Amino acid sequence: MNSPLSPTPSSDVLLELDRIGISFGGLRAVDDLSFQVRRGEIVGLIGPNGAGKTTVFNMITGVYRPTDGQIRWHGRDMTGLPPHQVAQAGIRRTFQTIRLFTDMTVLENVIAGQHLQMKQSWWQGLLRTPAQRREEHVLVERAMAVLEQLDLADVAQEIATSLPYGAQRRVEMARTLVAQPELIILDEPAAGLNEQESAGLNDTIRAIRDQGITVILVEHDMSVVMNVTDNIVVINFGKKIAEGKPEDIRTNPLVIEAYLGQDDDDEDDPLMNAIHEEQAQS
Numbered sequence: 001m002n003s004p005l006s007p008t009p010s011s012d013v014l015l016e017l018d019r020i021g022i023s024f025g026g027l028r029a030v031d032d033l034s035f036q037v038r039r040g041e042i043v044g045l046i047g048p049n050g051a052g053k054t055t056v057f058n059m060i061t062g063v064y065r066p067t068d069g070q071i072r073w074h075g076r077d078m079t080g081l082p083p084h085q086v087a088q089a090g091i092r093r094t095f096q097t098i099r100l101f102t103d104m105t106v107l108e109n110v111i112a113g114q115h116l117q118m119k120q121s122w123w124q125g126l127l128r129t130p131a132q133r134r135e136e137h138v139l140v141e142r143a144m145a146v147l148e149q150l151d152l153a154d155v156a157q158e159i160a161t162s163l164p165y166g167a168q169r170r171v172e173m174a175r176t177l178v179a180q181p182e183l184i185i186l187d188e189p190a191a192g193l194n195e196q197e198s199a200g201l202n203d204t205i206r207a208i209r210d211q212g213i214t215v216i217l218v219e220h221d222m223s224v225v226m227n228v229t230d231n232i233v234v235i236n237f238g239k240k241i242a243e244g245k246p247e248d249i250r251t252n253p254l255v256i257e258a259y260l261g262q263d264d265d266d267e268d269d270p271l272m273n274a275i276h277e278e279q280a281q282s
């Protein structure tokens with residue numbers, strides 16, 4: 001079916017934020033923000049606490065409607081589209097908090113959300129018609145392929161909530177990926193992970209991209225952001241203050257100033273460490 005948001009193959013720009021802004025009461029949470037996301041890129045969206053990252057995220061996913069500017073998907077205006085239509089158009093998100101079904105296996109968790117999209121009706125399900133069985137078979141195959149990519153195939157039959165935290169995070173991602181989005185927005189996927197798990201997350205994010213899925217990463221853990229992204233957009237007080245490759249962002253004076261200005265108690269933050277090293281050398 002050809003929806004108003006169906007892809008046009010002409011451009012490699014998938015998503016474009018064009019001078020978007022939003023206010024909450026008197027507070028300008030995001031102002032005049034523009035950036036593009038190209039097909040196959042991993043884009044990091046970073047900024048100090050309260051910079052406006054979540055608000056940008058919520059505007060892309062349709063939770064908030066920008067008061068100014070336009071959001072384009074495949075070149076077409078999607079500003080103000082409700083979340084379910086944004087999801088149908090191919091933009092999916094993960095959540096910071098893990099929301100797995102308890103008492104269900106990893107595989108069941110991954111296919112559960114997909115049942116909502118099945119074409120066969122519930123009574124056909126009761127009768128288990130051949131069409132229903134075929135559709136289920138396709139779902140299981142697709143889910144297993146995603147579990148394979150995320151290194152979860154071996155635990156497909158385990159109860160999802162019994163797995164270590166890092167693996168539960170990957171199950172969450174698998175649930176989002178099985179819907180075959182074009183763009184996935186990861187909301188602080190490193191939150192709560194230990195060092196080893198967050199190193200593994202780098203591989204997971206690359207594996208997602210290698211499947212042809214474009215990634216926006218909203219993340220505080222700079223070891224992940226600096227390692228996996230192709231392009232980083234830095235915002236502060238709702239405005240873009242820098243954009244570029246990780247190596248440029250790390251040494252950008254405006255970024256350094258923004259991060260130094262915040263109360264950051266995370267001594268292990270590599271961006272902060274890099275900033276402190278720069279300062280020590282100068």
Ligand SMILES: Nc1ncnc2c1ncn2[C@@H]1O[C@H](COP(=O)(O)OP(=O)(O)OP(=O)(O)O)[C@@H](O)[C@H]1O
Pocket residue numbers: 024027029047048049050051052053054055056
């Ligand atoms: N629904 C809302 N109503 C009023 N103010 C809001 C609302 N959502 C966000 N804000 C304000 O907008 C600004 C940006 O907040 P936002 O949560 O987007 O920042 P953030 O970069 O995601 O922060 P953090 O890294 O701490 O999660 C903050 O000053 C916040 O208090």
